[in-house]
Amino acid sequence: MAAILSAVRGRRELALLSLLGAALFFGFWQMLAISGLVSKFVLPSPGEVLIAALTMMVEPFAGNTIQGHVAASLGRWAMGFGLAAAVGVPLGLAMGYWRLLDAMVSPVFEAYRYIAPLAWVPFAALWFGTGIGGPVMVIFTGAFAPCVLNAYRGAHLVERHLVEAARTLGAGSVRVMAEVLLPGALPSVVSGLRVGAGLGWQSLIGAELIVVSSGIGYVLVQGQSNLAPEIVIAAMAAVGLTGLLIDIALRLAEARIRRRWGQTP
Amino acid sequence: MKPKTAIGLATVLLLLLAWYLATDVAGLIDRQRFPSLGDIWTAGAQIMTRGYAGGTLVPQALYSLRLVVLGFLVAAVSGVPLGILMGLSRRFEALVNPAFLLVRPIPPLAWIPLAIVWLGLADSAKVLVIWFAAFVPAVINSHTGIRNVDRTLIAAGRVHGASQARIVWDVLIPGAMPMIFTGLRLSLQASWTTLVAAELVGAVLGLGKVLSTAYRDIYPAMIAVGMITVALLGALTTKVLDLIERRVVPWRQY
Amino acid sequence: MSDIVFEAITKVFPRGGSSFTALADVSLEIPDKQFLAIVGPSGCGKTTLLRMAAGLEAPSSGIVRVGGRRVNGPGADRAVVFQQFALFPWKTVGENIAFGLKCKGVPRARRDELTRDYLALMGMSGTEDNYPHQLSGGMQQRVAIARSYAIEPQVLLMDEPFGSLDAQTRMVMQEELIRISRVNPRTVLFITHSVEEAVYLADRVVVLGRSPGRVTDVVDIRPVREAERWDKVASEEAMEMPGFGHLRARIWRQLRQEMQISSHQQAT
Numbered sequence: 023m024a025a026i027l028s029a030v031r032g033r034r035e036l037a038l039l040s041l042l043g044a045a046l047f048f049g050f051w052q053m054l055a056i057s058g059l060v061s062k063f064v065l066p067s068p069g070e071v072l073i074a075a076l077t078m079m080v081e082p083f084a085g086n087t088i089q090g091h092v093a094a095s096l097g098r099w100a101m102g103f104g105l106a107a108a109v110g111v112p113l114g115l116a117m118g119y120w121r122l123l124d125a126m127v128s129p130v131f132e133a134y135r136y137i138a139p140l141a142w143v144p145f146a147a148l149w150f151g152t153g154i155g156g157p158v159m160v161i162f163t164g165a166f167a168p169c170v171l172n173a174y175r176g177a178h179l180v181e182r183h184l185v186e187a188a189r190t191l192g193a194g195s196v197r198v199m200a201e202v203l204l205p206g207a208l209p210s211v212v213s214g215l216r217v218g219a220g221l222g223w224q225s226l227i228g229a230e231l232i233v234v235s236s237g238i239g240y241v242l243v244q245g246q247s248n249l250a251p252e253i254v255i256a257a258m259a260a261v262g263l264t265g266l267l268i269d270i271a272l273r274l275a276e277a278r279i280r281r282r283w284g285q286t287p
Numbered sequence: 288m289k290p291k292t293a294i295g296l297a298t299v300l301l302l303l304l305a306w307y308l309a310t311d312v313a314g315l316i317d318r319q320r321f322p323s324l325g326d327i328w329t330a331g332a333q334i335m336t337r338g339y340a341g342g343t344l345v346p347q348a349l350y351s352l353r354l355v356v357l358g359f360l361v362a363a364v365s366g367v368p369l370g371i372l373m374g375l376s377r378r379f380e381a382l383v384n385p386a387f388l389l390v391r392p393i394p395p396l397a398w399i400p401l402a403i404v405w406l407g408l409a410d411s412a413k414v415l416v417i418w419f420a421a422f423v424p425a426v427i428n429s430h431t432g433i434r435n436v437d438r439t440l441i442a443a444g445r446v447h448g449a450s451q452a453r454i455v456w457d458v459l460i461p462g463a464m465p466m467i468f469t470g471l472r473l474s475l476q477a478s479w480t481t482l483v484a485a486e487l488v489g490a491v492l493g494l495g496k497v498l499s500t501a502y503r504d505i506y507p508a509m510i511a512v513g514m515i516t517v518a519l520l521g522a523l524t525t526k527v528l529d530l531i532e533r534r535v536v537p538w539r540q541y
Numbered sequence: 542m543s544d545i546v547f548e549a550i551t552k553v554f555p556r557g558g559s560s561f562t563a564l565a566d567v568s569l570e571i572p573d574k575q576f577l578a579i580v581g582p583s584g585c586g587k588t589t590l591l592r593m594a595a596g597l598e599a600p601s602s603g604i605v606r607v608g609g610r611r612v613n614g615p616g617a618d619r620a621v622v623f624q625q626f627a628l629f630p631w632k633t634v635g636e637n638i639a640f641g642l643k644c645k646g647v648p649r650a651r652r653d654e655l656t657r658d659y660l661a662l663m664g665m666s667g668t669e670d671n672y673p674h675q676l677s678g679g680m681q682q683r684v685a686i687a688r689s690y691a692i693e694p695q696v697l698l699m700d701e702p703f704g705s706l707d708a709q710t711r712m713v714m715q716e717e718l719i720r721i722s723r724v725n726p727r728t729v730l731f732i733t734h735s736v737e738e739a740v741y742l743a744d745r746v747v748v749l750g751r752s753p754g755r756v757t758d759v760v761d762i763r764p765v766r767e768a769e770r771w772d773k774v775a776s777e778e779a780m781e782m783p784g785f786g787h788l789r790a791r792i793w794r795q796l797r798q799e800m801q802i803s804s805h806q807q808a809t
Contacts, residue, residue: 036381044385064405125294130302136518136525138480140396143487144502144510149320186597187627191641191692192617201640205631224394228484231399239397246400254400262392269392282631 066252075256083253084244085236092260095226095237098154102161103222110169110218111211115203117170118177119185119195131170139164139225147233157229157237164225165218172214176207209280216272223265238264326508327515334512340500341492348516351482351494354410355524358417359478366422366474367467370429374463375455380430387426395420395477396484403489413485420481421474428470432463464536468528475528479521494520543608543618543695543728545571545594550603552589552754563589565753566603576722576729578743580736580792582800586754587732591698594730595621607696617641619696620689624704626681628673634660634684635669641692659687662721679710683717690721697729704734715741716776723772736792740785741776746792750799758795762788 048068054060055067066074078088086094117124142163143156150156180203188202204211230239238261245253303324310323322330334344341347373380398419399412406412436459444458486495494513501509552564563586571577579587592598593605596615605612607619615621620641628637638659639652647655660666663683673681682702689697703711715738722729733739739746740762748758765788766772771779779785 036377039378039381040385043382044389046382047386047389121291122294125291126298128291129295129299133518136521137514138483138517138521140480140484140487141498141514141517144498144513145507147502148505148507148510181625181627183623183625183627184629186595186615187621187623187629188640189615190595190597190617190619190621190698191688192644193640194644197644202629205629208631224396227394228396228480231396231484231488242397242400246404249404251401251404254404258393258397258401261394261397262389265394266392 063249064251066255070252071255071259074250074252075259078241078253078256084241088238088241088257088260091236091238091241092264095230095239096264098157098237099161099223099226101154102158102226103165103219105158106162106165106169106218106222107215110166111173111204111215112199114170114173114175114211114214115177115199115207118174118180118207119199119203124174131167134163135167137163139221140228143229143232146229152233152235156233157226160229161222161226165222168214168217168221169211170214172210172217173207176210176214177203179210180206209276212272212276212279216269216276219268219272220265223268227261320507322508322511327511330506330508330512334497334509339509340497344512344516347492347494347497348520350492351486351517352520352524354413354493355417355475355478355482355520358414358482359421359475361414362418362421362425362474362478363471365418366425367429367470370426370467370470371433371460371463373426374430374433375459390419391423395423395481399485399488402485408489408491413482413490416485417478417481420477424470424473424477425467426470428473429463429467432466432470433459435466436462461536468532468536472525472528475524476521479517479524483517542573544573544575545569545696545728545730546604546606547590547593548604548606550590550593550600550605552586552593552598553601562753564600565755567749567755569747569756571728571730574726574728576726576731576742576744578731578733578739578746579749580733580739580746580796581749581754582751582796583734585749585751585799587749588700589754590749591621591700591730591732594696595619595698597621617645617692618694619698620692620694622682622685622689622697622699622702624701626673626678626685626705628681628685628688630673632672633669634665634671634673634676637673637684638688638691641688645692655691659691662690663687663717677710678706679714682706682714686718686721690725695727697727699729699731701732701734703738711738712776718742719772736789736796737780740788740792741771741779746788748792748795748799750802757799758792760788760792 051065052067052069055062055065055070075088077083080087082090084091113127117127139160142160146156146159150159184202184206185198188198193201226237227239227242230237231243234240238257241257242254242261245251245257307324310321311325330339331344333339334347336343338344342350369383373383395416398416402412402415406415440458440462441454444454449457482493483495483498486493487499488495490496490499494517497516498510498513501507501513547567547569550564550567551562554561554563563584567586567590569590579590581587589598593600594607594612596612596619612619629640632640635653635656638656642652642655656669657666660668663686665680665683665687668676668680668684673684676684682705686702703714706714719742731739731742744761744763744766746760746762747756748760749755750757765784769779769782769784771782771785780789
């Protein structure tokens with residue numbers, strides 16, 4: 023009984039500390055903003071940020087409401103990420119299955135990995151102008167690597183005997199990849215998709231800082247050139263929140279798949 | 288040479304050959320949009336001798352390298368201890384977590400506009416953004432590293448009568464080192480990515496400036512030169528980090 | 542006709558700087574529908590032989606033929622039962638058993654029918670929708686065997702299939718294997734560490750020596766088995782019979798010799 027009580031107390035204590043931490047964070051921020059030590063044009067108070075955010079939900083800023091901008095960004099992200107997954111996962115699995123393919127593609131892949139996704143922006147802009155192809159390409163480059171790598175590693179983790187069993191039962195290569203490697207590697211693949219989704223989202227924001235005329239990244243730039251940090255911070259919060267939701271959704275999917283496959287996390 | 292390396296090399300050479308043939312020789316691809324190997328070579332020579340967008344290649348590269356290393360070191364020095372502390376003390380973690388969780392989902396690149404508002408286009412803005420980018424992976428991985436230290440090892444330390452401080456110094460921190468270095472590798476990668484982005488947005492000098500100027504001048508070969516340089520520097524710095532790791536963590540199996 | 546023929550098989554593995562000869566000039570014939578067991582000390586290459594017949598490994602020199610045709614890779618004519626079961630954890634029992642049938646293009650209704658039949662044969666009716674991790678080791682191995690049987694292979698290759706089971710389950714599985722293979726005989730290559738198991742199950746036992754692997758003895762079991770009618774009694778009674786005892790002793794003696802030779806070799 024005493025043990026349970028102290029555990030509860032421990033839990034309660036931690037929760038209180040968290041609350042305290044949050045309060046300190048916002049409190050400190052508010053104090054700094056009000057104090058006059060920093061100009062209003064540099065650090066707006068939390069309240070001002072909230073007002074800016076709410077306003078942008080109703081009144082269009084830089085062409086659209088904030089939800090509209092987020093939606094535009096999400097659309098691009100979905101396309102780029104979807105493409106990266108559709109190409110990257112099968113490629114990773116195939117590289118895990120065929121040593122020859124692995125040997126051929128690996129060095130090219132390693133070289134590509136070292137190039138920061140954002141470095142592709144000038145080429146993307148050159149090739150696609152301000153069309154949707156540009157950001158999609160940049161997102162693709164950001165999301166591609168984790169999709170391939172995790173599928174590749176996952177395929178290697180699949181026990182050799184399972185692949186051999188499938189082949190001795192008469193399965194051809196395609197069936198082996200689809201019915202043995204993919205399910206076997208699935209936990210790893212989903213983990214890679216989650217990381218790829220996050221990196222894709224980040225690359226999107228980067229691309230939108232540079233070459234677009236809509237989307238939440240554009241809001242960030244406009245807020246900056248208007249010297250309106252409350253808009254910038256509100257947009258940053260929107261970006262962070264959306265990224266967080268994407269991550270949570272994928273984590274839930276990952277947990278469900280692990281449970282179904284009989285591998286309790 | 289191992290067969291795998293040979294095949295890889297052969298593939299790369301074949302691709303380069305195909306690239307060369309398609310661009311310089313047959314002119315199949317519009318050189319306004321896609322540089323040929325010859326163009327890249329010329330652009331490379333140009334930037335190394337006469338310079339481009341404000342300087343020759345070496346000073347530009349060093350400029351960017353300086354910023355990355357600075358931002359990375361600040362992030363490592365601030366992030367790793369914070370992560371370790373969070374791993375060691377659940378109370379401290381509970382206190383700091385809310386602030387961390389609020390800041391964490393914001394992509395580092397999203398900090399660029401704010402950094403510009405605060406610090407203009409100066410170097411400090413870029414270092415600030417790099418710091419944000421590199422900070423998060425360092426903290427998270429150090430934290431996880433401490434938490435993941437094999438419980439049996441800690442028990443072994445206690446059983447030998449080790450004090451709490453000794454357990455931290457001789458068991459937990461060395462045990463967490465592999466993960467800490469994984470985090471540092473991620474931090475380094477993030478540093479390069481962020482630097483390129485930051486310099487693309489606004490820079491006076493540096494590889495990002497080269498890239499953005501080349502874009503404006505519609506000079507795809509120079510864009511390629513910039514990208515290749517970034518990639519090489521990225522690989523180089525990662526190798527240096529690996530070497531440091533081998534020294535600090537010799538017991539890790541590779 | 543599906544006999545297995547090993548012609549002058551040699552297998553060399555590179556080990557670090559030097560090489561390791563797993564098999565040296567091994568020749569062996571398993572006639573159609575014969576149950577052959579291979580016993581030998583660890584590392585004598587018996588699993589390697591099986592994998593060559595399965596097409597999962599290639600000999601360094603020599604030829605493996607099944608049914609007169611040279612083996613080039615794995616195929617559904619030679620089913621393998623692994624020691625670790627190798628059941629697909631993400632497929633149900635039914636889906637596992639039906640896998641080979643699916644590869645063959647058998648339509649769904651017929652697949653379901655055959656799955657039910659084979660589960661019944663194994664005494665596991667009703668478990669179609671369970672996942673492997675929900676079953677005991679013995680049941681999992683039954684599913685693995687059912688999976689291999691379902692594709693009606695000409696040849697069954699079994700690599701210490703009962704090795705990871707406890708002693709009681711093992712005995713039950715041995716009796717079951719006898720039952721189904723008498724009903725539906727096919728060419729079987731069976732690898733085991735247990736001399737008793739080999740004598741009980743097989744028509745012929747081959748003893749493989751080690752370092753390098755080569756055939757050191759071939760023992761005919763079938764005549765003795767049929768004379769003493771082991772199939773008519775429970776396994777523990779069969780193993781008490783004099784003929785069984787003699788065969789077992791003979792093989793053990795051979796094995797013991799092999800193990801002494803190898804430990805001498807290792808000492809020098």
